[in-house]
Amino acid sequence: MRTRKSSRILVINEQLEVLLFQFSHVQGALAGKKYWATIGGGLKENESFQEAASRELYEETGILRKSVGSCIAKRDFQMQLPSAEIVFAEEQFFIVFVQQSEIDTSHWTLNEIKTICAYKWWNLKNLRQTKEQIFPEDLVDILLINTPHQL
Structure with missing residues (x-):
């Protein structure tokens, strides 16, 4: 079974709200599934979790950060991709605080x-x-474990 490494970013605004995307699959193995998830995605070849988090943050929200700090949580589990492939997912989470609530989806x-x-x-x-x-x-x-004073 292939391992899919990915970075997830908890983007938190000034109102102490976390940004989530709603995914709706209309075809493939996940057709009909709808859910909310954090920002993020898979690592590219020779990319660290931190580098992937910075890249994904920019690509998915338009927010540019050279550093996303240290990993605040991890999880490993099996998941099915839209292609029907079952992979072992290895995820690391990062927190980014932002002032704006608008995002740029042009990337x-x-x-x-x-x-x-x-x-x-x-x-x-x-x-x-x-x-x-x-x-x-x-x-x-x-969120509560990693931002108890902010939330």
Whole structure:
């Protein structure tokens, strides 16, 4: 089984809300699945988790940061890709605080344009009360452990 390494970024605005993208798959093995997830994506060849996080942050939001700091959480699990391939996912999480709430989607890939249907800033109350699928499932815990004084 192939390992897919990826960086995930918890982008938090001045209102202490975290940015999530809503993914909606209309074809492939995940057709019909809809969920919210953090910013981020897979590492390119010879790229570190930190480098991938900075790149993904810019590509998906237009926010430019040379550094995203240290990894604040990790998770490893099996997942199915839209192609139906099952991979071992190795994820590292980073936190980036921002002042703006608007994002620039002009650098999105064709795949992102096809699958991301919305973005939304979520506060802790909304995350706790939603019935919608959120990834990672323990996002509230990750936020509270790593930003207890800010949230």
